[in-house]
Every structure is written in structure tokens, then in C-alpha cells.
Amino acid sequence: MSEINRQAQQLSATILSNKRIGQYHQILLNVGEMVRHCRPGNFVAISIGDESSALVLRRAFAISRVSDRGEYGGTLELIVAPHGAGSRWLCSQGENVELDVVGPLGKAFGIPTTPVQAMLIGGAYGSAPLFGLAEVLKARGCRVDMILGASTSSQVYAPLEGKRSVNSLKIYTEDGSTGTTGIVTDPLRELIEAGQIDVIYSCGSMGMLAAIQKIVEGTDVVHQASVEEAMACGIGVCMTCVLPVAAEDGSVSMLRSCIDGPVMDGARVKWDLVGEVFGATS
Amino acid sequence: MSEINRQAQQLSATILSNKRIGQYHQILLNVGEMVRHCRPGNFVAISIGDESSALVLRRAFAISRVSDRGEYGGTLELIVAPHGAGSRWLCSQGENVELDVVGPLGKAFGIPTTPVQAMLIGGAYGSAPLFGLAEVLKARGCRVDMILGASTSSQVYAPLEGKRSVNSLKIYTEDGSTGTTGIVTDPLRELIEAGQIDVIYSCGSMGMLAAIQKIVEGTDVVHQASVEEAMACGIGVCMTCVLPVAAEDGSVSMLRSCIDGPVMDGARVKWDLVGEVFGATS
Amino acid sequence: MTNSFDFSTTLSNAWFPTPIFTASGCASSGRELSQFFPLKNIGAVVTKSVMLKARHGRPTPRMAETPSGMLNSIGLQGPGIDAFLTKDVPWLVEAGARVIVSIAGETIDEYASLARRIRSVPGLSAIEVNISCPNVENRGLVFACDPEASRAVIDGVRKTLGGELPIIAKLSPDVTDIVAIARGVIEAGADGVALINTLLGMVINTETMRPHLAGKTGGLSGPAIRPVAVRAIYQVHQALPKVPILGMGGVRSGRDAFELVLAGASGISVGTATFGNPTALIDIQKQLQELLITKGFSSFRDAVGFAHRNDDVDGA
Amino acid sequence: MTNSFDFSTTLSNAWFPTPIFTASGCASSGRELSQFFPLKNIGAVVTKSVMLKARHGRPTPRMAETPSGMLNSIGLQGPGIDAFLTKDVPWLVEAGARVIVSIAGETIDEYASLARRIRSVPGLSAIEVNISCPNVENRGLVFACDPEASRAVIDGVRKTLGGELPIIAKLSPDVTDIVAIARGVIEAGADGVALINTLLGMVINTETMRPHLAGKTGGLSGPAIRPVAVRAIYQVHQALPKVPILGMGGVRSGRDAFELVLAGASGISVGTATFGNPTALIDIQKQLQELLITKGFSSFRDAVGFAHRNDDVDGA
Numbered sequence A, B: 001m002s003e004i005n006r007q008a009q010q011l012s013a014t015i016l017s018n019k020r021i022g023q024y025h026q027i028l029l030n031v032g033e034m035v036r037h038c039r040p041g042n043f044v045a046i047s048i049g050d051e052s053s054a055l056v057l058r059r060a061f062a063i064s065r066v067s068d069r070g071e072y073g074g075t076l077e078l079i080v081a082p083h084g085a086g087s088r089w090l091c092s093q094g095e096n097v098e099l100d101v102v103g104p105l106g107k108a109f110g111i112p113t114t115p116v117q118a119m120l121i122g123g124a125y126g127s128a129p130l131f132g133l134a135e136v137l138k139a140r141g142c143r144v145d146m147i148l149g150a151s152t153s154s155q156v157y158a159p160l161e162g163k164r165s166v167n168s169l170k171i172y173t174e175d176g177s178t179g180t181t182g183i184v185t186d187p188l189r190e191l192i193e194a195g196q197i198d199v200i201y202s203c204g205s206m207g208m209l210a211a212i213q214k215i216v217e218g219t220d221v222v223h224q225a226s227v228e229e230a231m232a233c234g235i236g237v238c239m240t241c242v243l244p245v246a247a248e249d250g251s252v253s254m255l256r257s258c259i260d261g262p263v264m265d266g267a268r269v270k271w272d273l274v275g276e277v278f279g280a281t282s
Numbered sequence C, D: 001m002t003n004s005f006d007f008s009t010t011l012s013n014a015w016f017p018t019p020i021f022t023a024s025g026c027a028s029s030g031r032e033l034s035q036f037f038p039l040k041n042i043g044a045v046v047t048k049s050v051m052l053k054a055r056h057g058r059p060t061p062r063m064a065e066t067p068s069g070m071l072n073s074i075g076l077q078g079p080g081i082d083a084f085l086t087k088d089v090p091w092l093v094e095a096g097a098r099v100i101v102s103i104a105g106e107t108i109d110e111y112a113s114l115a116r117r118i119r120s121v122p123g124l125s126a127i128e129v130n131i132s133c134p135n136v137e138n139r140g141l142v143f144a145c146d147p148e149a150s151r152a153v154i155d156g157v158r159k160t161l162g163g164e165l166p167i168i169a170k171l172s173p174d175v176t177d178i179v180a181i182a183r184g185v186i187e188a189g190a191d192g193v194a195l196i197n198t199l200l201g202m203v204i205n206t207e208t209m210r211p212h213l214a215g216k217t218g219g220l221s222g223p224a225i226r227p228v229a230v231r232a233i234y235q236v237h238q239a240l241p242k243v244p245i246l247g248m249g250g251v252r253s254g255r256d257a258f259e260l261v262l263a264g265a266s267g268i269s270v271g272t273a274t275f276g277n278p279t280a281l282i283d284i285q286k287q288l289q290e291l292l293i294t295k296g297f298s299s300f301r302d303a304v305g306f307a308h309r310n311d312d313v314d315g316a
């Protein structure tokens, strides 16, 4: 039976800085010891507003980077897109504001024990957790290539320092405002056929993840996908964040993306059943 | 038919300062031209929180003072007790925050056309509108005495500059921590019998107002009481803020304290029927 | 673009230039709001439910704020139908407002008597029959909670009124099957339904450790109840697609109004939101129009019930 | 002072050290929460309603946030009674938790079959019968919305179970007369009632212009519905003062729990609040105890229904 990330804790974290980067806010939190348990792919769940807020649920955000050096001790970085009321509230909070944070949550990306050729694919803010992942993979001796995509340039999150941790970085925008005009899956088939990819690590919209899986299907490439389903609790108690996932024996169950994910084996996720009725439900 | 204060308008007002005074917050707002229509006894209704606040109703606060001099143009001062979620939110707002304000609302204190001996009685933050009133009465040549009461000293609001506008000021606290131990009604009967009071202007708890009226009953003293009933709208459309008030002919109706008040003729209010069922209701 | 967009709506044979109305009991007689905007600029003023005789209503406290909502127990305070028709209605008509008169009674006869007084009043657009009142003839059971009583009220009003003025029956959500109640009142002669009145609720004051309202229970309104309103409107529109619905419940923005419209409302009443924002009606009206235009609708009426498209395909 | 305060409560013959419980479906099987606090520290764990067979539940999206609340349409996803009894219950008992098992069925027989499996399971404190499910034998009408069906379910469970384990019937607020439903299930053999399950609601996604939830409608929970919960508890406690009530609906603080207790709840389940705050149960428990002591109560049980004191005097 799946369990919530054992290291998860609830704490009050101070905002150290909040900077705008393109369409995103880069928010740095002081989280102390928590950083020691954060792995690339984990996320945090943050309370919105005060006691009189009408927004009663936490919001989930991928951990973009952590550091335990620096003057503040452990710090954790988020890349937040101001989307609806909750994320807009978060983006409008200034320095020294205290946030109620639960984390680290969820299953992290699996790290290979031997050096492999890794391809990291991020859509929009989905790139946030990939740079930290790249560093870890690099340290393990992997070759790390990265492809980022977004509809337009301001939605590409690709920090300078992040670029240093990858062997190559390609950017695709749908409107061509940065990098190549197109989408992240455009070059994939060719790269796989050329034998340049052993593992794909992906994070982005469900549509993007499903498209990647389609290309990977039938090849030897392993696909670790970080999925994004609406979450009410983030800790496995509400059953809202489920996805249909096949077990070894082929039987499909609805797994919680907050504790059996967000990182899942792309080959196991039944992408075409997401949002569909299946099996004996009523 | 009663109508909402004709000068009422809705505007965005900037907080110029927010200072703690005893248990209260003195909040200064930049309201521009609005000050020209504010009379002692009027109040404003203020929105709480942002679009995602669970508090959907405005909060009413007496206008303590206005000024149209000074570097900011028209300014308006509130004295706010941090009571529940809404007033606590207001007290926690800092400089430059924009508030959504509707005002001036309600009926103001009636000002005599000839000089009279006026007694102003305030309970707790009920003193807030009385200092501005004192200035107006003074300017009309009235003698202005003031009695303030509260349970303890930190709940007495009596600013230094305000004291200048009254001929005498007496303070009563129930615990004796400031002024005389006792309540505001203690000295009243004697003063009335001594012919030292023509008009009482009162603002405070309903209990205090009713107690004053009891003493005034049967004398020639006019009692203008500023009542405080829970208000949902402040502009006369919801009917929540009503009080039983007698008409000339003795018939009692439920009048809205937001537009037929908050200042009412104490002799007309049926104090003992407040909160009671009466007449043909079901 | 705005010029070619048709924002008008109809409820049965009544026409309104915009679909945004006041909610009964949330705009008093209209006069108070007219200071913030001209009443003729909104779709209609739905007046506070009026009874035959003048009423004091309930004692205070009459309201309690609740998370994203409020409870009220006004108890239908009002001047009585005669004073109302001589003072308030002419003023509203003079002001150029479309007027929907809301009536409330304690007996089936009282509703019919109210209809009789209203029958010959010029300038009214429709009559809203608030059946969410306790029926004094039947154990105080709320009319709208009893299919038979609901029908009987509407039947009496319809017979008295004749066929001119559209009758909109205002229903309570506090029922097991709102579709059945809606069906009943339509069969009895209502031209449309208003959904929803407040939900029965209670707040206990933890200081006094007693019910906070003098009347103990009260009606819950505001954004908190919007999901219940959307559900009720959706269900009734699905079952009775031709019946015009005046929707209400927690609308505070153009987005909220749009939600009710998509569910099936041909008109939207705004109640509690006005308490928090005196110009809410105007703001909502503007936002809704912009939203509809952005979404590519060329007329308001095309959007009514749009969430039901392909209902069959979905198997619903 | 805390030492001499008696915080314990009972629901029929079941005893609990504190009155704060999880809400069914809001704590999964308990394991996930146990990381934030020991489950034995709260009054009881009410498990997610379990059915006879394993179920996938509804497709996603399964939730929508609403003003001060949320909609869910999980559709009773779960492992089925057998896996539940072999895996989850022993773990909970081992962890020292008091366990209330919630069951749900699609037919009257299914409830009885569930009761049969549970009958001999050691270590359970009570059984909560969630009758807010659609009755597949009767036009999909929700059991709890139909007095006859509610009774029949409880009758079947009572007969199967024998007299040992307390039966708590969990009712839906979406009914015209909740007191009548409560009376029916008590007559049929329930020892207490759980009030309230979620309200039926809907959110329409204004981007897609369709119902937001894949299941279209969902259950509304959270602070938004607290006034409805308080009203339901107050009404049922007034009509049936001896019937123990497990109260729930929008409790987020000790103050909120106190409100339900004053209305008549002998135990409080906390659901949605846990989603926003994993330690909500512990915080609420602490705040409630402090509040009761401050108010001068020497035992929790003295506060149950305290808002009803002098009900007769008030003429209510």
C-alpha cells in the first residue's frame, strides 16, 4: 500500500525573495532542515490566504531547487505561474511573509544507478524541477540533454545557471518567439531512433506527457513522467488526484498522483483513459 | 420614505497611516472630496479582504474626524477596535493599502440652531465621532461637556487634541484604572436636575444608550442616540439593521438604523423591544 | 462589436434589455440603489416580497455572516400591498425600471388576493411568486417544500391574474426533488421558475451559546450556495428545457453569472453581492457582456443552457 | 484544570476518549494521516465508505474548489470489503485507533451483506451506514432521500448485525424533512445518526462551458455548508433529544466544533479541513477542549445540545 512521503512535515516558511521571471514568479523560501529530504520531482503543498480566506485547499507546486548552503540555511525555490486566485495570491506575497508549507510530498524521479543518456523534457513551468534533476544526473555521470517547450517565449523557464547543468538545451515555442518553432515532441522520434536516449524525464501538461509516451511506445526508452492532476489534499487522503495506471498483471487501478506520483512510469499510465469512465463504476 | 444619504459614494481610499492607540487603531484615509459631505454621526462601510475573502459583507465604522487641509487633501479618520475577523483585518492593513469605502452614510447628529448646553456621552470607541461633533457644537456657541466610559483604561479613547474642544471631560472606568470608578450614567441624573444639560448626544453600546434614555425619560432633555445594530449593507437595502421606533402617533415600526439612523431620537426608540417579537409578526 | 451583440432576454412574454436583475429582498424598493446607478440601466428590479398587510418582520439580530455567505431572517418586513402599490411601484415605473413584483402569503387565498390587487397595475413586467413562506394552514410547512401546496398557490394566482402577466414561481432548494416541484408549478400555470431561494441554516453564537438569530434559523445566501444554485438550475433546465429560469444564488461577478446562464438561466438576480458592493449589478452586467462577447456569442440567448449541448451524446 | 475535565463521549454503547473523529472519505484508511499524528490521539477514525466489491470510482476531474468549500465526486473508489477488512482494519486496530467502519451499498441487500462481513470483526467501535448512495433498484434515487428506502437499509443492517455494534445512519441534507428521515432510521434500529453528508452541487467550468466535474454533479463540503449542518443537527436534536448525533460539515476550528456540539452533536467528524491542514483534527481537538474549559464546562457531555436549554421557555 502506498504511503505518503515519509519525510513530509508541516512548517512555517518565510519568503526570502519573490522575483518575476517572464510570466513566472521565482519564490525563494526558508525551509530549514526540510531541504535534506527534498528530491527532484517532489512537490510542496501551500496554504492560501489567512483564516478568512474563501480558498480552503492547498496548492501544489513542484520543488524547483533546494540549497542548504547560503546565509539562511535550507532554502527551497518555486516557479509559480499566476493562474487562478490561489497562485495569484502566492505570487503577490512579498518578503518576510510566512507560508504554511507541507512537504516534501510525492514520489521523486528515479535516478539510474549507472550512467545513462537522459533526455529531460519540460513544458512551460514544467521545466522547474528538471534543472535540479539535471544536476543529480550529471553527478551520476549521465549525459543530460534538455528540451523545453511553451506556447511563447515568456512561458519558457530556462534560467542561465540551469543551462550549465545540461549537455544541450533546445527550446521550442509554438509561435517561434524563442528557439525553434514547434513543439517538444518534434525531434523525439529521430533522437530515439539514433539511439541517443535511454531515459526520458518529463514534466508538463498531460497532453504533452501522453504525446511523449506515444512516441516512446514500443521502444526501449524508459519514460518517467511527472503528472499534474488537480489535488485537494496532496497527502493521499481525498482520492481526487487519481489516474488510471496498469499494474504488472495488466489490471488497471486509479492511483493517487500525490503519493503514487507525481512521477509515474509513463508506460503504465493509461493516458487515453484519463478523465474517462472505465471498469465497473457507476 | 427614508433615503440613503444623498452624498454617499463608493471610492477607493488609500490608508495614510495606521497607529495603535490603547486597544484601538487610528486609521487615516485619503478620501478626497468626500470629506466635504461628512457630518458628525455619519459612518462609512468598508470592504474586507480581496476577491478571495470569505467575508462578503462590509463593516461599518463611525467617521471619527475629517480634515480637508493638510498635504493629502481630504482625510478621514477611523477608530477601530480589533473585534472579529473583519475589524482585525482592517487593523492589520498598512500604509498605502487601498480600501473600498462607501460613505458618508447614515443620518448625522442634529445640530441646534441656537447655543445649548450639550452633554456628549461615549462608551468605548463610541467616543470617536463625538470629538468632531464637539467642535461643530463649540463653533455654534454651545457649552460642550463630555463623559466617556469603558470597562478599563485601554478602552477609553480620548485623544489629547480632542480634549481641547470640550469644556469639561470626565472619564469613568468600571475597574477604576482611569478616572472615576463607575459608569457614564452615574452622574447624569444630578446634572440634569441641576439644569446643566439641554441635549445629550450619545454613542456606545445599546445597553448604555437605553440606560441614558431611562434617566432622560420625563425630563426636557433631548437625547440624540447613535445606535449600533449589525448591518449587512449599510445602504438601506437589506433590512437587517432595524430597530423598533415609535412614530408621532405612537405606532411602532422597524426602522433601518443605516438610513433612519444611526442617530435617532432616544425618546422614540423602543429600547425594551429591541430584539423582541412584537406586533403582528410570525 | 458590442453594438451588434444582443444582450436582451425574455422570461415568457416579458422582454428585458439585459438579463441582470436585483434579487427580491436585496434591493428594498429600489430607491436606495438608484443613488448608485440609474435603475433603468439594469434588466429589472425584482421588489421585496410584499404581503397583504404591513409586517414588522422578525426581531434582531436578523443576520449572521457565514463563510462566503450570510444568514438572514428578515421575516418579510414590509408596508403591505396597498402602500407598496401606491408608493413604490409608481416611483419605479417613473424611474424607467422594468418591475417584477414579488408576492408572499401565508395562505393560498392571500396569494390570490395579492394577485387581484396587482392585476390592474400598469407598468409591471412580471410577477414573482415567492412560495418559500410557511403555510399557516398546513402545520407551518413551507409552501415550496410541498408539491401540492406549491401547485395550489400558483393555480390560485394564475386563475386570478388571467393570462397577461408572466408568473415566475420562486422555489426553495430545501427539497428532495426540485424538478418535481418545478414541474408541478409549471403544470399549475407558472410561466417560469426562479431558482433558488435561500437554504435553511443556523449559526450558534458561541459566546451566548444560543442560536445567533432571534428567529433561530435563517436563510443562507451568497457565494457559499452557488454550487447548489447551479445544480438546481442545471437539473430543472435539463428536465424542462423550454421553461424560462430566473437564476440566483451567490452571483458576485460576471463569471458567476455566466455559470448560471450556462446551466440554463435566462435571467440572473443578484442579491447578497449588492450588500458588499452597491454597484455589483452594474459591474456584473458589464463583465457578463464582455465575457459573452469574448466567448464568441452574438446574443445572450445563445448562451442560455449552453453547458447542456450534447447532453444526449454524454449519455446524461 | 485540564486533568479534571472529562473530554470523553459516547455514541450509544461506544465510548471514545475525545469527540473529534475523522470524516468518512476524508482520511482514506488512516495510514496517510498517521504520519502527522498518532491516530490513537483522536476520538476515532471513520473509514472511507466501503462497498462489497472493489471500485474504480469516477473519472477525473473529481473535485472543484468553491467559495469556502469544495465539490467532490470520488464515486466511492475503494478496495472492496474483503481487502479492506484484511488490510486496513487490522492496521488501524494495531495503531490503537478506535475504528468506525463506514459502509455503502447500491442495493438493500448489499448493505446487509456488508454488515454480515463486519459482524465478527474484532476491535470495531461502531458502524456508520452511508445511505447517501443511489439505489440501483429504485430509479437511482438516493437511499437517504427516500424515507422508506432509508428505513429498509437500516432494518436490514440491524437484523444482520444483531445488537452489539452501534449503528449510525449517515443522512443527506438534500431532503425536505430531515427530521422525518432521522425518525425513520431510528425506528428501524439505528442507534444514532450522522449529520450531514455533502450537499448536491455543481460547478460549470466557464472555459470549457461544461460541468467541471467528469461526474457533472458533486458533493459540497467545507465551511460553506456549516450553517446547514448546524441547522440539521439542531432540528434533529430538538425532535429526538435522546438520539446521539455524530455531527459534521465545515468544521475547521474548535469554535466551529463547539457550534455543532451546542446544536446537539455528541461527536464531531472533520473532513475537508484536513485537506487544508493535515493536523486539523489535533488542532480542533485542542481548541475545543480549551474552549469548553474556558466556558466552565466540567465535561464535554454537558455541552452537548446546550443551545437548546430553555427551548420550552422560548416557545420553540
Ligand SMILES: Cc1cc2nc3c(=O)[nH]c(=O)nc-3n(C[C@H](O)[C@H](O)[C@H](O)COP(=O)(O)OP(=O)(O)OC[C@H]3O[C@@H](n4cnc5c(N)ncnc54)[C@H](O)[C@@H]3O)c2cc1C
Pocket: A043, A057, A058, A059, A060, A061, A062, A063, A078, A079, A080, A081, A082, A083, A084, A085, A086, A087, A088, A125, A128, A227, A228, A229, A230, A231, A232, A262, D064, D065
Ligand atoms: C504535483 C504538482 C506540481 C505543480 N507544480 C507547479 C509549479 O511548479 N508551478 C506552477 O505554477 N504550478 C504548479 N502546479 C499547478 C498548480 O498547483 C496550480 O496552478 C494551482 O493549484 C492553481 O491554483 P489557483 O488557485 O491559482 O487556480 P484555480 O484554477 O482557481 O484553482 C482551483 C482549484 O483547482 C486546483 N487546480 C487548478 N489547476 C490545477 C493544476 N494545474 N494542477 C493541480 N491543481 C489545480 C487548485 O489546487 C485549486 O484547488 C503543480 C500542480 C501539481 C499537482
Ligand SMILES: Cc1cc2nc3c(=O)[nH]c(=O)nc-3n(C[C@H](O)[C@H](O)[C@H](O)COP(=O)(O)OP(=O)(O)OC[C@H]3O[C@@H](n4cnc5c(N)ncnc54)[C@H](O)[C@@H]3O)c2cc1C
Pocket: B043, B057, B058, B059, B060, B061, B062, B063, B078, B079, B080, B081, B082, B083, B084, B085, B086, B087, B088, B125, B128, B227, B228, B229, B230, B231, B232, B262, C064, C065
Ligand atoms: C453605525 C456603526 C458605527 C460603528 N462604528 C465603529 C467604530 O467607530 N469603531 C469600531 O471599532 N467599530 C464600530 N462599529 C462596529 C463595527 O462595525 C463592528 O465591530 C464590526 O463590524 C465587526 O466586524 P468583525 O468582522 O470584526 O466582527 P464579527 O463579529 O466577526 O462580525 C460578523 C458580522 O457581524 C457584524 N457585526 C458584528 N458586530 C457588530 C457591531 N457591533 N455592529 C455592527 N455590526 C456588527 C459585522 O459587520 C459582520 O457582518 C460600528 C458599527 C455600526 C453599525
Ligand SMILES: Cc1cc2nc3c(=O)[nH]c(=O)nc-3n(C[C@H](O)[C@H](O)[C@H](O)COP(=O)(O)O)c2cc1C
Pocket: B238, B239, C023, C024, C025, C026, C048, C049, C072, C074, C076, C102, C130, C170, C196, C197, C198, C219, C220, C221, C222, C223, C225, C248, C249, C250, C251, C269, C270, C271, C272, C273
Ligand atoms: C436579506 C435578504 C432578504 C431576502 N428577502 C427575500 C424576499 O423577500 N423574497 C424572496 O423571494 N427572496 C428573498 N431573499 C432571497 C434572495 O432573493 C435570493 O434568492 C437569495 O438570497 C440567493 O441569492 P444571493 O446569493 O445572490 O443573495 C432574501 C435574501 C436576503 C439575503
Ligand SMILES: Cc1cc2nc3c(=O)[nH]c(=O)nc-3n(C[C@H](O)[C@H](O)[C@H](O)COP(=O)(O)O)c2cc1C
Pocket: A238, A239, D023, D024, D025, D026, D048, D049, D072, D074, D076, D102, D130, D170, D196, D197, D198, D219, D220, D221, D222, D223, D225, D248, D249, D250, D251, D269, D270, D271, D272, D273
Ligand atoms: C473528498 C470527500 C470524500 C467523501 N467521501 C465520503 C464517503 O466515502 N462516505 C461518506 O459517508 N461521506 C463522505 N464524504 C462526506 C464527509 O464525510 C462529510 O460528511 C462532509 O464532507 C461534510 O464534512 P466536512 O465539511 O468537514 O468535509 C466525503 C467528503 C469529501 C470531501
Ligand code: FES
Pocket: A230, A231, A232, A233, A234, A235, A236, A237, A238, A239, A240, A241, A242, A256, A257, A258, A259
Ligand atoms: S490530492 Fe488528495 S489523495 Fe491526492
Ligand code: FES
Pocket: B230, B231, B232, B233, B234, B235, B236, B237, B238, B239, B240, B241, B242, B256, B257, B258, B259
Ligand atoms: S444595513 Fe442593510 S438596511 Fe441597514
